[in-house]
Amino acid sequence: MKNISIPELVNILKKNNINRFYLIFNPETKKVEPSHKELQFLADFINSDTRDFEEHEGMFFQLTEKYDVLQGAFVHRTKRGQAAGGVRFWQYDNLEDYLRDGMRLAKGMTHKNALAGLWWGGGKGVMVHNPKYDKQNKEYRKYVYTEYGKFLTKLNGCYVTAEDVGTSVEDMANIYKTTRFTTCIPESIGGSGNPSEPTSRGVLAAMEAALAFKGETLNGKIVAVQGMGHVAEPLIGHLFNKNVGKVIAADINSDVVNSVKKKFAGKNLKAGVTKKTDNSILFEECDILAPCATGAILNINTIPKIKAKIICGAANNQLEDHDRDDKALADRGIIYVPDFLNNRMGIVNCANEQYGYVNNDDFIERHLQRKWNHGVYQTTLSVLKEATETGQPTSKVAIIQATKLSMQEHPVFGHRSLKIIQSLVNDDRFIS
Ligand code: NAD
Numbered sequence: 001m002k003n004i005s006i007p008e009l010v011n012i013l014k015k016n017n018i019n020r021f022y023l024i025f026n027p028e029t030k031k032v033e034p035s036h037k038e039l040q041f042l043a044d045f046i047n048s049d050t051r052d053f054e055e056h057e058g059m060f061f062q063l064t065e066k067y068d069v070l071q072g073a074f075v076h077r078t079k080r081g082q083a084a085g086g087v088r089f090w091q092y093d094n095l096e097d098y099l100r101d102g103m104r105l106a107k108g109m110t111h112k113n114a115l116a117g118l119w120w121g122g123g124k125g126v127m128v129h130n131p132k133y134d135k136q137n138k139e140y141r142k143y144v145y146t147e148y149g150k151f152l153t154k155l156n157g158c159y160v161t162a163e164d165v166g167t168s169v170e171d172m173a174n175i176y177k178t179t180r181f182t183t184c185i186p187e188s189i190g191g192s193g194n195p196s197e198p199t200s201r202g203v204l205a206a207m208e209a210a211l212a213f214k215g216e217t218l219n220g221k222i223v224a225v226q227g228m229g230h231v232a233e234p235l236i237g238h239l240f241n242k243n244v245g246k247v248i249a250a251d252i253n254s255d256v257v258n259s260v261k262k263k264f265a266g267k268n269l270k271a272g273v274t275k276k277t278d279n280s281i282l283f284e285e286c287d288i289l290a291p292c293a294t295g296a297i298l299n300i301n302t303i304p305k306i307k308a309k310i311i312c313g314a315a316n317n318q319l320e321d322h323d324r325d326d327k328a329l330a331d332r333g334i335i336y337v338p339d340f341l342n343n344r345m346g347i348v349n350c351a352n353e354q355y356g357y358v359n360n361d362d363f364i365e366r367h368l369q370r371k372w373n374h375g376v377y378q379t380t381l382s383v384l385k386e387a388t389e390t391g392q393p394t395s396k397v398a399i400i401q402a403t404k405l406s407m408q409e410h411p412v413f414g415h416r417s418l419k420i421i422q423s424l425v426n427d428d429r430f431i432s
Contacts, residue, residue, distance in 0.1 A: 001096035074106035078417030083123025085109030086164030111402035117374025149178030195349035196230035206342035209380035218242040227293025250281040296320040312337040326393035
């Protein structure tokens with residue numbers, strides 16, 4: 001599949017007059033089946049994959065009439081509720097990378113949502129940017145996101161989208177124009193607003209749990225933070241409030257560095273501008289390392305040089321190779337708090353927007369408090385305890401716990417989204 005490019009798939013679709021199609025998992029045959037026989041090759045690829053495919057309930061696609069943008073909704077598991085996860089607008093070299101990314105990210109959302117005790121399943125939207133056009137062009141984006149909303153409407157609610165990296169408030173507003181099946185809508189029309197501050201508190205709660213597991217506290221600790229953006233800035237403030245000894249931080253953007261330095265003037269903050277390829281912040285002499293910039297920074301090159309005994313930060317997908325790097329960290333005796341455990345507050349904040357808002361909302365705050373079983377603090381403790389008892393790496397343990405939770409059915413609606421998927425397949429409305 002690596003040898004098939006996205007434009008080649010677009011040609012196949014156009015030649016066969018296909019503008020919407022799906023790949024559905026048949027639980028009886030345990031095989032994925034395509035909506036069109038001409039697309040059997042896609043199902044064959046997925047059926048032969050054991051890395052990213054895990055009985056995903058359904059994958060749905062459309063090709064936009066203008067601009068030839070391939071849009072997808074990858075629905076992994078919906079026992080806990082509608083598949084929820086953000087939509088990204090990305091460029092892919094080939095079809096295999098696209099399908100793998102969609103399947104992997106959807107599975108990740110099942111884990112994140114279930115571990116957080118949310119009554120949502122896991123899914124992800126992935127749209128392929130057409131490099132013939134300027135990605136920032138307003139008309140292009142407006143069209144792409146509005147069409148994505150129409151596509152979600154066609155899906156009848158088995159997948160509910162949200163914001164993802166690179167998605168703006170305006171993009172979400174455009175989706176909302178054509179579907180109700182989105183969260184993270186702008187605050188001005190009833191959305192929940194930027195979740196970065198609660199996300200920073202989630203990271204803080206996980207750090208405190210990891211330290212408590214060792215019988216320690218944040219008092220006097222040295223914390224190194226990669227990235228000084230929307231999550232890192234409030235995180236640094238919370239760390240000083242907890243009397244850490246020092247924060248060392250780095251960002252590639254000098255304006256960001258200067259503004260954070262100004263905000264924490266008088267505090268023991270050592271902050272500097274760094275280059276994108278310079279990961280030396282990861283190797284600082286410190287107690288806790290908090291990656292809050294980009295993913296894949298924990299890998300065979302970086303792990304051997306890390307001095308921190310705890311890694312806990314908001315950046316998504318920190319492990320470059322999940323199994324290899326999870327184990328490498330455990331082998332070095334470093335406590336790694338999985339990102340999908342501690343950075344959940346983004347999805348927590350917007351997942352239940354339709355239920356309205358109350359001050360100090362318990363449905364939000366309980367994730368950040370110490371007592372709730374599914375809260376960040378208790379979940380971190382439970383994962384670290386099980387990892388110690390079983391000798392398994394932390395991320396693996398968190399996935400095992402999340403998978404178990406993802407098998408529980410919604411207390412009111414049961415496995416309704418599977419019925420939605422079956423309805424989409426049984427009548428031809430989606431593809432017609
Ligand atoms: P942000 O864009 O506001 O901040 C990221 C910062 O990292 C930027 O200031 C950027 O200049 C800097 N950066 C990029 N590459 C760098 C590098 N190589 N070295 C040092 N700095 C670098 O993003 P954010 O909202 O603060 O999110 C941070 C991370 O957490 C992202 O990976 C994001 O996907 C993840 N996350 C965020 C939320 C949220 O609520 N904002 C929720 C879940 C996960």
